[in-house]
Amino acid sequence: MSARRIFTTPFASVYPLYVQKAERKGRTKADVDEVIRWLTGYDQAGLDRQISARTDFQTFFAEAPRLHPHAALIKGIVCGVRVEDVDDPLMQKIRYLDKLVDELAKGKAMEKILR
Template structure:
């Protein structure tokens, strides 16, 4: 089976859209970074490097230093699909990030977004 197109897409091409979505709703790019670091275990320096290098989504999540075990608490619908029901691991990680950015843009408190 062929890989989904998003797997080979650069995270750096999509990331500005996450930030724009958050900023349109009065949130910040720093909060998007915080969410991404929480999810993946990247430090800010490592995250910046991944974006600078144009790393694709598949590599970005496969190389993540420490995927947060609490990410399994992320539930709900994104793009018409329940994130907890997605069977492909990389697609599920991508959708977890999408869902967290959605929650941020909807005004949810960071404490709740980060499942603390």
């Protein structure tokens, strides 16, 4: 999947995959929502609206109230790519989200995930 294609992919189509990944490892949908809200600044109603509206990733992040000021502290490798080295700002935000969900699924404590 090219970078362009993920930008236009509806967030709502990937969201269930995040939830499934977390639930397979004993985490909950509420945990996934918490890390998404932490990163993006959405409240639960705002997150639910974005999912129902099927907004794409580009719009999802463009309309996010604010990226968490500590997002730059998210480091590590997702899909063989070091998230802190991603040049495209939108792709980096997507990778931040992927990394948070990975950490959640790996059983990392919520206090450590939400830097």
